[in-house]
Amino acid sequence: MSEEQGPPADTEVEAESPQAAVLRVAREVLDERVPGGVVGFDGVPPEQALVINPDLLVAVCHSLKEDDRLRYQLPIFCSAVDHLERDPRFDVVYQLRSLKLKGTIRLKVPVAEPMDGPPSVPSVVAVWPGMGCHEREAYDLLGIHFEGHPDLRRILMPVDWEGHPLRKDYVSFGEPVKFSDRGSFPPSSAVPTGGGQ
Amino acid sequence: MKVKEAPPRADDVSGAAHLENTYVEGLNLVGDTPEGPLMELNMGPQHPSTHGVLRLVLRVEGEVVRYADPDIGYLHTGFEKDFERLTYHQAIPLTDRMDYLSPLGNNLGYALAVEKLLGEQVPDRAERIRVILVELSRIGSHLIFLGTHALDLGAQSAFLYGWREREKILEINEMVSGVRMMTSFIRVGGLMGDVPPEFEPAVRRFAREFRARVDDYEAMLSDNPLWIDRTRDLGVVSADDAIGWGVSGPTLRASGIAHDLRRDNPYSGYEDYEFDIPVGTRGDVYDRYLVRVREMRESIRIVEQAIDRLAPGPVVIDNRKVVLPPRHELDTSMEAVIHHFKLVTEGFRPPAGEVYMGVEGPRGELGFFLVSDATNKPYRLKVRGPSFNLIAAIPHLITGHIVADVVAILGSLDFVLGDSDR
Numbered sequence: 001m002s003e004e005q006g007p008p009a010d011t012e013v014e015a016e017s018p019q020a021a022v023l024r025v026a027r028e029v030l031d032e033r034v035p036g037g038v039v040g041f042d043g044v045p046p047e048q049a050l051v052i053n054p055d056l057l058v059a060v061c062h063s064l065k066e067d068d069r070l071r072y073q074l075p076i077f078c079s080a081v082d083h084l085e086r087d088p089r090f091d092v093v094y095q096l097r098s099l100k101l102k103g104t105i106r107l108k109v110p111v112a113e114p115m116d117g118p119p120s121v122p123s124v125v126a127v128w129p130g131m132g133c134h135e136r137e138a139y140d141l142l143g144i145h146f147e148g149h150p151d152l153r154r155i156l157m158p159v160d161w162e163g164h165p166l167r168k169d170y171v172s173f174g175e176p177v178k179f180s181d182r183g184s185f186p187p188s189s190a191v192p193t194g195g196g197q
Numbered sequence: 198m199k200v201k202e203a204p205p206r207a208d209d210v211s212g213a214a215h216l217e218n219t220y221v222e223g224l225n226l227v228g229d230t231p232e233g234p235l236m237e238l239n240m241g242p243q244h245p246s247t248h249g250v251l252r253l254v255l256r257v258e259g260e261v262v263r264y265a266d267p268d269i270g271y272l273h274t275g276f277e278k279d280f281e282r283l284t285y286h287q288a289i290p291l292t293d294r295m296d297y298l299s300p301l302g303n304n305l306g307y308a309l310a311v312e313k314l315l316g317e318q319v320p321d322r323a324e325r326i327r328v329i330l331v332e333l334s335r336i337g338s339h340l341i342f343l344g345t346h347a348l349d350l351g352a353q354s355a356f357l358y359g360w361r362e363r364e365k366i367l368e369i370n371e372m373v374s375g376v377r378m379m380t381s382f383i384r385v386g387g388l389m390g391d392v393p394p395e396f397e398p399a400v401r402r403f404a405r406e407f408r409a410r411v412d413d414y415e416a417m418l419s420d421n422p423l424w425i426d427r428t429r430d431l432g433v434v435s436a437d438d439a440i441g442w443g444v445s446g447p448t449l450r451a452s453g454i455a456h457d458l459r460r461d462n463p464y465s466g467y468e469d470y471e472f473d474i475p476v477g478t479r480g481d482v483y484d485r486y487l488v489r490v491r492e493m494r495e496s497i498r499i500v501e502q503a504i505d506r507l508a509p510g511p512v513v514i515d516n517r518k519v520v521l522p523p524r525h526e527l528d529t530s531m532e533a534v535i536h537h538f539k540l541v542t543e544g545f546r547p548p549a550g551e552v553y554m555g556v557e558g559p560r561g562e563l564g565f566f567l568v569s570d571a572t573n574k575p576y577r578l579k580v581r582g583p584s585f586n587l588i589a590a591i592p593h594l595i596t597g598h599i600v601a602d603v604v605a606i607l608g609s610l611d612f613v614l615g616d617s618d619r
Contacts (some may be wrong), residue, residue: 043550044548047550047552047553054611063474065365074443077443077566077579081568081577082577097555099440130444133586134585141277165275172281172282183270
């Protein structure tokens with residue numbers, strides 16, 4: 001992560017924003033319950049995310065949900081962001097809400113794309129069943145594989161769709177069109193991606 | 198681009214895979230249970246009671262649903278991909294079309310997310326008008342819920358009543374924006390423009406009349422023994438299950454959790470208004486109905502408070518890098534012409550960063566997760582529609598119920614497929 005940093009120390013002394021306080025408490029609890037689970041912070045304050053070690057993701061999620069100081073019980077969504085040029089390429093993002101603390105927290109798991117398979121992270125369906133559909137969507141649209149998901153298949157795109165449309169290297173507006181006499185036209189790299197660059 | 202191996206068929210219902218396949222031609226029998234054979238029943242996507250294009254693959258044993266698999270995506274239009282090639286301003290009309298029963302609520306969530314990224318706070322008058330319009334949209338959405346849900350269960354009058362009042366809300370939309378449904382009225386940095394002078398009396402008249410209308414709905418249904426028989430203790434979801442499934446909004450509140458983002462994480466000045474959060478006790482179809490009807494009353498309270506405090510003033514922020522200059526300045530100011538040109542051709546460039554903004558939509562938490570790379574287009578915009586989680590929870594809710602009750606339970610969830618499929 002290029003921007004790994006804690007909340008700046010000087011602002012913390014003056015007036016800690018509510019979101020920074022939420023992150024600090026979550027980090028303290030997680031460091032106590034799952035040592036090594038939180039790798040750092042990412043993003044610009046106050047909207048920061050906790051960067052999580054993928055190997056400990058499920059343990060971290062269990063702690064976030066079950067610890068009485070946190071109670072992040074409500075899964076808001078899970079998705080991914082494709083940073084095409086970056087290594088690791090994907091950020092898998094989890095947004096959670098605590099009804100007790102009346103706030104949200106964002107987890108981020110950087111995932112690289114291995115040479116021989118899809119990028120993969122452990123599934124958190126066992127923690128929040130409501131994440132199952134979001135994991136299916138991230139698999140469908142971004143090709144993230146969630147290990148241990150009981151039913152990982154496409155949810156929005158047709159079952160026979162090829163590719164994952166929300167990846168940055170997926171050409172928009174260039175879907176092949178079939179003609180009965182000439183086979184199909186492949187998407188051309190010359191097709192403008194639109195938007196008036 | 199890597200191509201995945203072919204995924205299993207959409208109607209390969211999970212959990213039923215262990216069943217021995219005893220398919221009998223012409224009967225759609227797909228497996229055996231100790232009690233008897235299972236039949237596969239396809240419900241939707243054109244079924245009128247699925248409220249949009251939801252397809253449910255049910256496996257029924259006699260009349261009882263044993264497995265259910267919601268199949269969505271029929272309305273998937275790739276909005277999230279489109280956002281990445283549109284400027285921040287151009288994306289607003291797409292947000293209208295997601296939850297098409299509450300377009301202004303979507304506009305608001307998106308505008309607030311971008312404003313959070315920009316660090317802008319809109320003027321007081323804009324906030325009040327936003328709240329009025331969004332609460333009216335919420336009422337309109339709940340009226341459609343009421344009408345269609347009651348119609349599904351055989352109460353036809355509620356449908357006509359509900360649409361009559363909604364029409365008045367659409368007239369107010371038309372008055373302020375020129376468009377009845379897809380208004381795109383709430384913009385980044387404020388509003389499309391100020392409301393006309395007749396807005397205030399029209400809203401007051403609607404608020405006054407509508408209170409009596411809600412009494413009518415309640416008189417029709419709330420104490421109606423047939424309605425109670427049909428909806429009590431049906432489709433019960435416990436508070437813990439609802440939370441675990443990511444269900445929010447009226448469906449969660451009907452299960453007894455007083456969680457409302459307008460109060461818990463106020464935005465747009467909701468902390469100034471006095472309103473109650475109706476909650477249910479049992480989490481059944483009846484409670485979900487009652488919570489929504491009571492919410493309409495609370496929305497009217499908010500609308501009346503907001504219109505009382507509506508003071509003259511600007512309706513857009515004073516940042517010419519974000520909002521268009523007023524028309525009259527274009528005649529006299531070169532600066533204004535340059536700003537206008539740059540905004541229309543290129544749009545504005547918020548700082549790099551990422552924000553999540555959740556607002557309380559009529560169906561639950563509507564969230565916008567926005568990643569900016571400091572260009573004029575969102576790098577990634579993920580929309581969390583509340584309907585998505587509601588639909589994911591359907592199997593949990595309808596398994597064990599008879600097919601006729603499936604219709605009642607689906608109606609009580611009040612999902613919108615445009616919201617879930619995006």
